[in-house]
Amino acid sequence: MSSAPMGAAITGGTTAAREHVMTVRDAHKTYEGRGVPVHALRGVDLDIDTGSFTCLIGPSGHGKSTLLHLLGGLDRPSSGSVTVLGEHIERMSDAQLARFRAHRIGFVFQFFNLLKGLTVAENVQLAMSFAGASAREQRSRTDELLASVGLSAKRDARANELSGGQMQRVAIARALANDPEVLLLDEPTGNLDSASESEVLGILDGLHAEGRTIVMVTHSLEIAARAERIVEVHDGRVLA
Amino acid sequence: MNDFKLVVRNLLGSRSRFALTLVGITLGITSLVVMMSLGAGLRAQIDKQAADLGANLIVTPKGWCAYEQVKVLSGTQLPDAIPAEDLAAIEQLEGIRVLPYLTVGSAIDNEPVPVTGIRMDETVASKRWSLAEGEVPQAEEALEVLAGAAVADSFGLAVGDALTLRGATFTVAGVLEAAGTGDDGVLFIPLAAAQKVYETDGRISFAAVQVDDLDAVDLAAQRITDAANVAVVSDRQLLASVLSVVNTVSTTLRIIAAVAVLTAAFGIVNTMLMATFERRREIGIMKSIGSSNARIFRTFMAEAATYGVVGGLIGLAVGTGVSRLLTPLIAQNEFTAFVGGARVDAVPPLADMALILGGAVVVATLAGVYPAWRAARLTPVEAISYE
Numbered sequence: 192m193s194s195a196p197m198g199a200a201i202t203g204g205t206t207a208a209r210e211h212v213m214t215v216r217d218a219h220k221t222y223e224g225r226g227v228p229v230h231a232l233r234g235v236d237l238d239i240d241t242g243s244f245t246c247l248i249g250p251s252g253h254g255k256s257t258l259l260h261l262l263g264g265l266d267r268p269s270s271g272s273v274t275v276l277g278e279h280i281e282r283m284s285d286a287q288l289a290r291f292r293a294h295r296i297g298f299v300f301q302f303f304n305l306l307k308g309l310t311v312a313e314n315v316q317l318a319m320s321f322a323g324a325s326a327r328e329q330r331s332r333t334d335e336l337l338a339s340v341g342l343s344a345k346r347d348a349r350a351n352e353l354s355g356g357q358m359q360r361v362a363i364a365r366a367l368a369n370d371p372e373v374l375l376l377d378e379p380t381g382n383l384d385s386a387s388e389s390e391v392l393g394i395l396d397g398l399h400a401e402g403r404t405i406v407m408v409t410h411s412l413e414i415a416a417r418a419e420r421i422v423e424v425h426d427g428r429v430l431a
Numbered sequence: 432m433n434d435f436k437l438v439v440r441n442l443l444g445s446r447s448r449f450a451l452t453l454v455g456i457t458l459g460i461t462s463l464v465v466m467m468s469l470g471a472g473l474r475a476q477i478d479k480q481a482a483d484l485g486a487n488l489i490v491t492p493k494g495w496c497a498y499e500q501v502k503v504l505s506g507t508q509l510p511d512a513i514p515a516e517d518l519a520a521i522e523q524l525e526g527i528r529v530l531p532y533l534t535v536g537s538a539i540d541n542e543p544v545p546v547t548g549i550r551m552d553e554t555v556a557s558k559r560w561s562l563a564e565g566e567v568p569q570a571e572e573a574l575e576v577l578a579g580a581a582v583a584d585s586f587g588l589a590v591g592d593a594l595t596l597r598g599a600t601f602t603v604a605g606v607l608e609a610a611g612t613g614d615d616g617v618l619f620i621p622l623a624a625a626q627k628v629y630e631t632d633g634r635i636s637f638a639a640v641q642v643d644d645l646d647a648v649d650l651a652a653q654r655i656t657d658a659a660n661v662a663v664v665s666d667r668q669l670l671a672s673v674l675s676v677v678n679t680v681s682t683t684l685r686i687i688a689a690v691a692v693l694t695a696a697f698g699i700v701n702t703m704l705m706a707t708f709e710r711r712r713e714i715g716i717m718k719s720i721g722s723s724n725a726r727i728f729r730t731f732m733a734e735a736a737t738y739g740v741v742g743g744l745i746g747l748a749v750g751t752g753v754s755r756l757l758t759p760l761i762a763q764n765e766f767t768a769f770v771g772g773a774r775v776d777a778v779p780p781l782a783d784m785a786l787i788l789g790g791a792v793v794v795a796t797l798a799g800v801y802p803a804w805r806a807a808r809l810t811p812v813e814a815i816s817y818e
């Protein structure tokens with residue numbers, strides 16, 4: 192729970208941007224659904240240190256996923272600023288965001304979100320193709336990645352023939368396809384049994400040790416306790 | 432992993448829908464090919480026929496409609512309606528050459544055969560016929576026949592054969608080379624012999640007139656109608672009226688085909704929209720791991736275009752086959768009767784095939800634009816949060 196001193200971020204100016212891989216300032220997100228607008232985020236301020244392992248916790252529906260989507264460039268804030276890896280998410284075009292997601296961010300979802308019709312290897316290769324990797328690069332790197340998550344044997348299996356734990360490991364391999372500096376995970380173990388859960392967490396520990404920045408949403412305080420820092424999201428805000 | 436693989440997977444992901452959509456576009460293209468080849472074949476035939484008319488003016492009895500005038504091209508039996516005095520009056524006129532025709536009918540082995548009385552030498556020269564065998568009948572009242580290539584062929588007529596027309600025995604004196612026109616299906620006999628055997632009292636059916644001075648065609652027409660109680664139609668008018676009939680027919684055919692293709696296009700739109708909806712989540716996943724809008728758009732467009740390519744190719748093959756089967760039927764129908772024994776070319780030229788295939792791809796791709804745009808426009812979050 193060693194959160195970075197807030198003062199540094201506010202007074203640090205340009206140096207702060209360098210040590211913080213992510214900076215969120217007064218970010219709001221309002222969903223203009225049918226009927227009443229939903230204020231999912233109401234002024235989030237957050238700094239994430241380069242190479243840190245952070246867990247986002249908080250009650251359901253309070254904006255954890257929404258915040259993670261902003262950090263991953265899946266969506267833009269309604270107001271305020273979100274700066275990730277030096278890029279201003281709120282100012283980027285759709286095409287710029289797509290390139291940003293492809294090259295610099297790895298995203299893992301609670302429900303795996305693999306493409307069911309494709310094989311394990313194809314799921315990983317598809318992500319590489321979005322970053323413009325050649326077919327040969329795709330093949331060799333996919334084998335490497337699947338080995339690192341212990342799924343070499345399932346290379347040519349259909350994604351929908353796997354167990355939940357296996358699917359989530361494929362999803363992690365896919366998130367790492369383009370060797371991103373930042374890995375964002377939205378309740379990656381929410382649907383896993385405890386054995387699969389510890390497998391996945393073991394992989395994440397390894398990735399953290401490699402120096403990647405990890406931000407993970409979780410409901411489990413037990414899991415959160417493994418992180419360097421816990422950030423609580425409550426009612427669309429980050430509690431200091 | 433490349434787009435091609437992805438497109439194939441997506442298309443085959445729902446095989447029955449793929450097949451159904453394909454049937455739609457295939458039917459559309461098939462009907463287009465059939466309609467176009469029949470329409471184009473008819474038109475080409477008419478053009479040739481009219482070009483071979485070999486006359487600037489056609490003199491017909493008063494009151495003939497366009498349909499009867501058009502029949503002049505075929506050798507079909509027409510009433511003998513221009514009396515000898517009128518013909519004589521016209522032949523008095525200077526600066527024109529008159530080729531009278533008396534179209535009558537007969538039958539060989541119970542099959543109707545058109546028989547036409549002509550002035551042999553003049554007509555042979557003006558139509559630039561050449562003989563396959565035998566010679567052109569010489570005497571004016573000779574009971575001799577000059578047979579068109581197609582009739583000679585279908586009834587096995589050879590020089591020296593005898594046949595009975597209206598109770599009189601005629602001998603085949605010559606057989607013509609095929610000219611590719613309605614003339615191929617006609618038995619020609621000397622005009623005087625025809626008038627005598629068929630007892631027309633010197634009357635003829637119509638006359639083709641060649642005008643010496645091509646700038647004075649209208650004047651010649653005027654002088655003919657002044658001299659005799661007849662109507663005159665110019666080759667250009669005749670051609671125009673034939674073409675207008677053909678054009679109406681082939682325009683109708685084209686509209687039918689266009690409707691079929693359009694219906695198929697809506698089938699593609701519908702299928703693609705359904706796919707967009709069903710694959711919402713998949714699209715969101717692809718986007719959240721870095722796919723650009725452009726790439727999503729491209730994949731959907733490629734899927735739509737595939738319908739055009741595959742449906743177009745199958746449609747071309749089936750359409751060509753169907754045209755071949757239909758040609759003999761079409762060649763016997765009432766409207767095309769005047770095309771005579773000439774065949775309608777059932778296979779559209781290669782350039783047309785390429786055009787049709789290109790058109791199919793363009794239509795299918797256009798049909799994909801809206802669904803592809805809808806798919807590309809989805810934001811990753813809204814697509815993913817959709818359950």
Ligand SMILES: Nc1ncnc2c1ncn2[C@@H]1O[C@H](COP(=O)(O)OP(=O)(O)OP(=O)(O)O)[C@@H](O)[C@H]1O
Binds near residue numbers: 224251252253254256
């Ligand atoms: N695409 C959307 N359209 C409209 N409202 C949305 C959308 N996504 C989220 N919301 C709303 O925004 C609020 C925050 O949602 P969010 O998913 O960020 O919560 P969460 O903290 O991740 O919850 P959980 O722990 O259940 O995953 C909720 O009220 C939710 O209903």
Ligand SMILES: [Mg+2]
Binds near residue numbers: 255256
């Ligand atoms: Mg959530």
